[in-house]
Amino acid sequence: MSAEQLASASDVNPAAIVDAMLGFHKTAALKAAIELDLFTAIAAGSDTPELLAGATGSAERGVRILGDFLTTAGFLTKDGARYGLTPSSQVFLDRKSPAYMGGVADFLTAPENLELFLDNPAAYVRNGGSPGLANMAPDHPVWLKFAEAMIPFVGVSAAGVAAEVASWPKPPRKILDIAAGHGMFGILVAKALPNAEITAVDWAAVLELARRNAEKAGVAGRYRTIAGSAFDVDWGRDYDLILLPNFLHHFDEETCTLLLRKVKASLAPDGRVIAVEFVPNEDRVSPPFAAAFALVMLATTPRGDAYTTSGLSAMARAAGFGGVSVRALPPTPASLVLFEP
Numbered sequence: 466m467s468a469e470q471l472a473s474a475s476d477v478n479p480a481a482i483v484d485a486m487l488g489f490h491k492t493a494a495l496k497a498a499i500e501l502d503l504f505t506a507i508a509a510g511s512d513t514p515e516l517l518a519g520a521t522g523s524a525e526r527g528v529r530i531l532g533d534f535l536t537t538a539g540f541l542t543k544d545g546a547r548y549g550l551t552p553s554s555q556v557f558l559d560r561k562s563p564a565y566m567g568g569v570a571d572f573l574t575a576p577e578n579l580e581l582f583l584d585n586p587a588a589y590v591r592n593g594g595s596p597g598l599a600n601m602a603p604d605h606p607v608w609l610k611f612a613e614a615m616i617p618f619v620g621v622s623a624a625g626v627a628a629e630v631a632s633w634p635k636p637p638r639k640i641l642d643i644a645a646g647h648g649m650f651g652i653l654v655a656k657a658l659p660n661a662e663i664t665a666v667d668w669a670a671v672l673e674l675a676r677r678n679a680e681k682a683g684v685a686g687r688y689r690t691i692a693g694s695a696f697d698v699d700w701g702r703d704y705d706l707i708l709l710p711n712f713l714h715h716f717d718e719e720t721c722t723l724l725l726r727k728v729k730a731s732l733a734p735d736g737r738v739i740a741v742e743f744v745p746n747e748d749r750v751s752p753p754f755a756a757a758f759a760l761v762m763l764a765t766t767p768r769g770d771a772y773t774t775s776g777l778s779a780m781a782r783a784a785g786f787g788g789v790s791v792r793a794l795p796p797t798p799a800s801l802v803l804f805e806p
């Protein structure tokens with residue numbers, strides 16, 4: 466199409482393409498607003514550029530331009546010169562809110578993550594995964610950052626899993642939490658079930674944090690840790706429940722099957738297995754968050770992926786399970802995956 470033809474075309478949108486190329490602008494604006502506590506200041510009544518300048522120690526011109534940008538991006542509202550919070554900004558970005566999740570930016574926008582994504586995107590596409598081990602290198606320090614930062618986001622799924630397990634007629638006692646990270650999946654199950662004993666597996670540095678979280682939650686007496694790779698360590702057997710939250714997606718189907726065989730062999734006779742995953746529909750392009758998560762795995766792991774229900778069922782059956790049932794964990798974009806005996 467010539468420029469003249471384009472000028473009269475109504476079904477094409479060059480701004481959408483430029484906008485996508487500038488996706489990192491949203492990263493920058495949100496990072497700045499979180500660091501300056503802009504959302505908290507607006508919630509407390511500093512809602513004009515002049516007031517926000519005082520409250521955040523910034524130039525008035527700076528907060529005006531940032532506030533306007535965040536309004537166009539859907540994180541603020543604007544009425545005259547006054548900004549307001551959207552329902553999600555109010556719940557998740559006002560530091561005084563119990564559900565505050567500004568801190569997750571410390572992991573999601575960590576320089577090492579941005580570098581893996583942006584340095585050479587064509588390379589991981591060509592290669593079908595990260596050229597090296599990337600985040601899957603043993604003891605990779607990025608996981609400590611994940612464990613420190615991500616509880617406000619992942620903790621909601623952990624609460625959903627704990628509620629599910631607490632509803633079972635026969636409460637599990639001996640529980641294994643594989644790739645425990647911050648530990649909140651096992652810890653919230655332990656809080657819900659006073660007789661439950663948790664064994665957490667992960668890299669050593671991460672487990673130190675999980676242990677501290679278990680202490681804070683008052684369950685440290687029923688919490689033990691085994692440091693090392695889930696593929697190598699001897700984690701014992703006869704577990705009533707094995708948790709695999711946000712772990713399978715880091716690996717290809719074959720490796721997941723290998724791990725699931727080890728999991729199956731460690732179960733007590735009526736033992737259950739729960740994974741937590743972002744599960745796209747079979748079309749692999751919906752719902753958007755779960756579908757887009759596959760790109761995170763492409764950039765940051767050698768062979769990870771977002772698995773659909775049929776993909777999870779296939780690996781479950783290959784490992785000797787009957788299949789899986791998957792249910793949403795609203796309001797999170799994650800799903801609870803229950804392995805069938």
Ligand SMILES: Nc1ncnc2c1ncn2[C@@H]1O[C@H](CSCC[C@H]([NH3+])C(=O)O)[C@@H](O)[C@H]1O
Nearest residue numbers: 608619644645646667668693694695710711
């Ligand atoms: N080979 C491995 N063995 C055990 N843990 C691992 C391995 N590779 C990565 N990890 C851990 O896997 C976790 C993935 S993030 C998931 C953490 C937590 N289960 C949650 O759902 O939020 C990180 O804590 C990593 O340290």
